[in-house]
Amino acid sequence: MTELARVRELAPHFGLPAAAEVMPLAGGHINATFRVRWPQGDVLLQRVNPAVFPDPEVPCRNGAAALAHLRAKGAACPQPWPTRDGALWRLEPDGCWRAFTFLAGYAAADAPGQRGGLRAAGTALGTLLAHLEDFPAETLTPALPRFHDLAWHSERFAEHALRAEKTLGREFWRLHHALGASLGRRPLEGPPRVIHGDTKLANVLLPRGGGPAVVVDFDTVMVGTLAMDFGDFLRSVAAPETGQAEASATLMGRVTQAGRTFLAPLALREGETLAQLARAPAAMAWMLAQRFLTDHLEGDRYFRVATPGQNLLRGQAQLALASALAALAPALAKALALPGAKPQDAP
Numbered sequence: 001m002t003e004l005a006r007v008r009e010l011a012p013h014f015g016l017p018a019a020a021e022v023m024p025l026a027g028g029h030i031n032a033t034f035r036v037r038w039p040q041g042d043v044l045l046q047r048v049n050p051a052v053f054p055d056p057e058v059p060c061r062n063g064a065a066a067l068a069h070l071r072a073k074g075a076a077c078p079q080p081w082p083t084r085d086g087a088l089w090r091l092e093p094d095g096c097w098r099a100f101t102f103l104a105g106y107a108a109a110d111a112p113g114q115r116g117g118l119r120a121a122g123t124a125l126g127t128l129l130a131h132l133e134d135f136p137a138e139t140l141t142p143a144l145p146r147f148h149d150l151a152w153h154s155e156r157f158a159e160h161a162l163r164a165e166k167t168l169g170r171e172f173w174r175l176h177h178a179l180g181a182s183l184g185r186r187p188l189e190g191p192p193r194v195i196h197g198d199t200k201l202a203n204v205l206l207p208r209g210g211g212p213a214v215v216v217d218f219d220t221v222m223v224g225t226l227a228m229d230f231g232d233f234l235r236s237v238a239a240p241e242t243g244q245a246e247a248s249a250t251l252m253g254r255v256t257q258a259g260r261t262f263l264a265p266l267a268l269r270e271g272e273t274l275a276q277l278a279r280a281p282a283a284m285a286w287m288l289a290q291r292f293l294t295d296h297l298e299g300d301r302y303f304r305v306a307t308p309g310q311n312l313l314r315g316q317a318q319l320a321l322a323s324a325l326a327a328l329a330p331a332l333a334k335a336l337a338l339p340g341a342k343p344q345d346a347p
């Protein structure tokens with residue numbers, strides 16, 4: 001059965017009319033997402049991928065709880081579209097299906113022409129973490145065990161060392177080892193916090209006509225550290241997934257601006273320092289590089305690819321980016337401590 005036929009089969013469970021227009025939405029690497037539109041309604045329907053999430057109901061449950069918490073605080077949130085039975089998701093043999101009202105009139109913060117949105121995205125994500133500070137962490141079940149465990153991802157990649165060295169080529173292999181030496185094994189540690197888990201720019205939607213940003217994709221909400229969400233955000237601000245990293249002065253300017261806006265709504269806790277946070281973007285890029293490369297070497301079972309070799313290219317781009325970000329880390333720590341950041345947080 002084609003994906004679109006499957007969506008049509010599911011649609012009645014969500015009260016979506018048979019005549020609605022169905023469009024696949026590109027963007028994510030893991031779940032399948034569709035826009036279902038008809039004259040009176042517009043819905044985003046999504047299948048949470050059971051090949052990636054061992055229990056696809058877990059991300060649905062965690063995400064729904066986080067959204068309820070945020071809504072109670074008055075944050076602008078995606079609006080769940082329940083099933084006809086009033087449930088927030090529907091478990092099927094091919095995954096967990098759920099729907100939200102489609103956010104028409106919004107564009108992702110990484111969409112072309114949205115560069116001015118960096119600050120809005122940083123503020124939205126920093127505010128989100130502040131809102132999650134009193135979320136009951138003990139109610140969360142890990143949706144992806146060891147998800148942001150850098151040492152674990154490095155070990156998995158190291159199992160493929162012989163093939164990896166050959167596939168990557170000498171220069172990227174050297175970058176990989178240099179990153180390991182400069183970042184150490186635990187650059188993402190810190191006191192536990194409830195975090196979003198996937199703070200890339202594309203997960204922040206900005207209203208075209210102005211107004212509050214909406215953060216989406218709560219599948220990976222988890223107990224983690226500030227370094228993880230801060231690092232992943234700046235990693236995504238720093239560069240697109242593939243393609244060349246830019247000149248370091250431009251990169252530094254954007255990363256500093258975005259980093260400051262992210263930290264402004266938050267009070268750093270003991271064990272969260274600007275010196276360590278400044279290394280987190282490189283650490284997140286290095287971890288993502290190893291995740292892409294491991295998946296390439298294991299046959300693209302996790303990250304969807306349009307063409308063979310795409311995960312290799314993604315991995316190489318993240319290695320180059322991690323290297324550029326590691327070089328900027330000392331200057332970033334200083335820049336984050338300048339006026340505009342909080343003086344007591346100086347490294």
Ligand code: GN1
Pocket residue numbers: 027028029030031144198200217220241288
């Ligand atoms: C994946 O599917 P998507 O695009 O929301 C991945 C993130 C990566 C991101 C890279 C559950 O997110 O960790 O940073 O790709 N999500 C999962 O674009 O593995």
Ligand code: MG
Pocket residue numbers: 028198217219
């Ligand atoms: Mg995601």
